[in-house]
Amino acid sequence: MRHPASKPALFITALLVTAVWGAAARGDEPLVIADEGKTEYVITLPEEPTEVQTTAANELACFLNQITGATFPIQSETASPACPEAKQLVIGPSKNSAALLANLNLSDTDPAYDQVMIQRVGSSVVLTGHPVRGMLYAVYTFLENDFGCRWWTSSESTIPANASPAIDVTAVDYAPKLILRESFYTDFIQGNDQSGVFAVRMKCNGNSCHIPPQYGSHHSYLYFVHSFYPIIPPEKYFHDHPDWFPEIDGVRKVGRNVSWTGSNKQYDDFVATLQPGQLHEEGTQLCLTNDELFEEMLKRVLADIEANPNVTIVSISQNDWRGYCECEKCRAIDEEEGSHSGTLLRFVNRMADEIKKVRPDLYVDTLAYMYTRQPPKITRARDNVIIRLCSIECSFVQPLGSGEQNKSFHDDMVGWSEMASNIFVWDYATDFKLYLLPFPNYRVVQDNIKFYVDHNVRGLFEQGDYHEPTGDFVQLRGWLVAKLLWNPEADQRALMEEFIAGYYAPQLVPVYMEYFDTLSDACEQSGIHLGIFRSTAHDWFNFDAICKATALQNQALDIARKLAADDPERYGDLPRKVLRERIPLDLVWAMDWNEYHQEAIDSGKDFPGPKDPLAAAQELFERCSQHGIVKHEEWASPDDYEAFKQSIYDKYR
Numbered sequence: 001m002r003h004p005a006s007k008p009a010l011f012i013t014a015l016l017v018t019a020v021w022g023a024a025a026r027g028d029e030p031l032v033i034a035d036e037g038k039t040e041y042v043i044t045l046p047e048e049p050t051e052v053q054t055t056a057a058n059e060l061a062c063f064l065n066q067i068t069g070a071t072f073p074i075q076s077e078t079a080s081p082a083c084p085e086a087k088q089l090v091i092g093p094s095k096n097s098a099a100l101l102a103n104l105n106l107s108d109t110d111p112a113y114d115q116v117m118i119q120r121v122g123s124s125v126v127l128t129g130h131p132v133r134g135m136l137y138a139v140y141t142f143l144e145n146d147f148g149c150r151w152w153t154s155s156e157s158t159i160p161a162n163a164s165p166a167i168d169v170t171a172v173d174y175a176p177k178l179i180l181r182e183s184f185y186t187d188f189i190q191g192n193d194q195s196g197v198f199a200v201r202m203k204c205n206g207n208s209c210h211i212p213p214q215y216g217s218h219h220s221y222l223y224f225v226h227s228f229y230p231i232i233p234p235e236k237y238f239h240d241h242p243d244w245f246p247e248i249d250g251v252r253k254v255g256r257n258v259s260w261t262g263s264n265k266q267y268d269d270f271v272a273t274l275q276p277g278q279l280h281e282e283g284t285q286l287c288l289t290n291d292e293l294f295e296e297m298l299k300r301v302l303a304d305i306e307a308n309p310n311v312t313i314v315s316i317s318q319n320d321w322r323g324y325c326e327c328e329k330c331r332a333i334d335e336e337e338g339s340h341s342g343t344l345l346r347f348v349n350r351m352a353d354e355i356k357k358v359r360p361d362l363y364v365d366t367l368a369y370m371y372t373r374q375p376p377k378i379t380r381a382r383d384n385v386i387i388r389l390c391s392i393e394c395s396f397v398q399p400l401g402s403g404e405q406n407k408s409f410h411d412d413m414v415g416w417s418e419m420a421s422n423i424f425v426w427d428y429a430t431d432f433k434l435y436l437l438p439f440p441n442y443r444v445v446q447d448n449i450k451f452y453v454d455h456n457v458r459g460l461f462e463q464g465d466y467h468e469p470t471g472d473f474v475q476l477r478g479w480l481v482a483k484l485l486w487n488p489e490a491d492q493r494a495l496m497e498e499f500i501a502g503y504y505a506p507q508l509v510p511v512y513m514e515y516f517d518t519l520s521d522a523c524e525q526s527g528i529h530l531g532i533f534r535s536t537a538h539d540w541f542n543f544d545a546i547c548k549a550t551a552l553q554n555q556a557l558d559i560a561r562k563l564a565a566d567d568p569e570r571y572g573d574l575p576r577k578v579l580r581e582r583i584p585l586d587l588v589w590a591m592d593w594n595e596y597h598q599e600a601i602d603s604g605k606d607f608p609g610p611k612d613p614l615a616a617a618q619e620l621f622e623r624c625s626q627h628g629i630v631k632h633e634e635w636a637s638p639d640d641y642e643a644f645k646q647s648i649y650d651k652y653r
Contacts, residue, residue, distance in 0.1 A: 034064070042089070045091050046092075055214045066161075080096065084100065087123050088123075092129075094128075097128045115134050116141055116172055116174050117138060118169070138172075146168070150498075182460070187469075188204055189209060207224060222305060222311040228318055231301065232244065232297055244290050245287060253278050255282060315364075324340050339372070341372040367388050386422040389413060397523045417455040420456070424458065432533055432634040436587050437534065437587060440523040442516045475503065500512050508560070511559065518549050519541070537591075537592075553578075617648050618649070
């Protein structure tokens with residue numbers, strides 16, 4: 001399998017909807033692929049289909065059966081002629097797809113990574129693309145574009161019924177600019193087949209998607225990120241090789257190790273063996289100019305690569321803290337390069353050179369994160385090195401490409417785009433300190449993705465609230481991010497409206513869009529830095545805005561209840577969804593009821609908040625329990641969550 005980055009055209013291919021071709025090849029009338037539950041069409045596979053091609057054919061047959069009621073036979077292309085008059089849905093790449101596409105002077109023999117091709121040739125339709133997942137993506141795109149199928153979540157979809165569909169066949173020739181696409185929300189990464197299949201239907205392919213092999217699998221990392229201590233654990237190496245660890249204030253030190261897998265007592269026993277001054281409480285890295293360290297790490301990495309032949313990317317990356325080495329050699333390189341990324345990149349380049357000798361198809365991934373975010377002045381990343389830039393310090397109420405609060409990140413992004421051929425980004429889309437608070441980045445999602453793509457970014461990991469099944473419209477967020485990762489040029493607002501109409505109800509589109517605008521306006525006008533570790537919304541969510549937002553959520557609930565009463569089969573679950581989506585708003589009321597109530601008194605305005613804050617808070621957390629919420633922040637335990645709830649109750653007792 002050719003590695004995705006081996007074809008530069010992957011990153012510049014645009015969406016092509018072909019409108020003009022020969023009338024004899026295309027045909028003038030819409031295709032009627034089934035009529036009153038019967039069909040003359042067959043689905044054809046290559047003579048020796050891959051596992052994924054077989055899945056593509058089965059998926060196409062299954063959904064067309066749901067739509068039309070007809071049974072679509074699947075057969076080998078050896079039983080079907082490759083001619084435009086044949087009524088066939090051709091899964092390529094195959095002999096038949098090549099022969100039919102030749103009628104249009106097109107070819108699917110050298111597709112870009114994840115490329116999709118859909119072409120009508122007479123009465124036939126060719127569904128083909130890159131051999132890993134392209135033909136499967138083509139099937140889902142065909143079902144979306146021409147039949148109106150939508151997969152909203154891993155368990156909820158819209159598959160329209162139409163016994164006699166007449167379709168024009170939307171021609172597509174598209175390769176995504178992002179080769180790694182990861183919408184990191186719970187519904188995409190649960191680790192089961194249902195979640196993995198949903199991820200591939202949404203065209204995500206990241207490390208955590210766990211897509212089954214028959215659906216094309218996913219990019220697989222060795223170590224993923226923060227790999228220094230997992231590869232070189234201090235409890236194993238520090239005493240015999242203290243010079244492998246950083247010199248800080250003149251002493252070789254080891255820091256607290258979050259990768260520790262033993263018991264707390266084992267870790268305490270290790271710490272007890274350290275000499276005074278050797279423990280750095282804030283964590284440490286490695287001494288990246290030490291040749292013996294390099295050789296040991298290389299030996300361990302090569303052994304793990306051999307034991308994991310399916311990995312596509314190896315992470316050689318700093319731990320999740322600072323504590324970099326200040327020894328004379330490391331300091332000299334960092335000063336020469338103008339950044340602490342200097343020692344890191346030279347070390348990783350050297351590692352990548354050695355790995356390439358054994359596995360030339362592998363890429364080596366490292367972080368540009370915290371103290372290494374600024375690019376070096378001199379050293380370029382090797383062609384088989386991926387720089388994973390992290391936006392952790394940014395403000396997510398302003399665009400990353402143009403917001404004044406994010407100027408330093410903008411400059412680093414531009415700098416890395418000049419120093420590396422392969423850039424991935426670790427981006428953030430939630431409040432990790434309090435998942436359930438509103439996080440009004442609604443307007444900048446697309447702007448930020450386009451900014452990345454415009455600056456040579458080839459992979460994007462969008463980290464949302466991945467621990468919890470609900471939060472600030474997480475179903476909408478996960479779906480929207482996936483759509484924009486696939487096509488950054490899509491209309492974000494139109495996508496949001498589509499999701500609201502399809503997943504909730506068309507009547508809620510204006511209500512929810514005004515709700516998002518209300519929160520966005522309030523946050524933007526406040527001038528705050530919307531970081532990802534905030535424990536309050538009160539400093540931006542002003543009294544007028546929360547009053548308006550509450551009125552809109554009340555309106556949404558009234559609409560949902562009426563629709564449920566009028567059409568329980570279609571909308572019976574809608575009130576539950578709407579009550580779920582107001583959890584973040586109700587949490588703001590629960591946390592800051594006293595302050596808002598006093599503002600209403602001082603201003604003489606009506607107070608739309610709960611009359612009994614304790615009862616409202618208890619009802620809120622009961623609702624949270626119904627939706628499976630057991631933690632409120634990234635590193636919290638269920639006990640921490642219970643303490644958080646109790647702290648709110650105590651305010652009103």
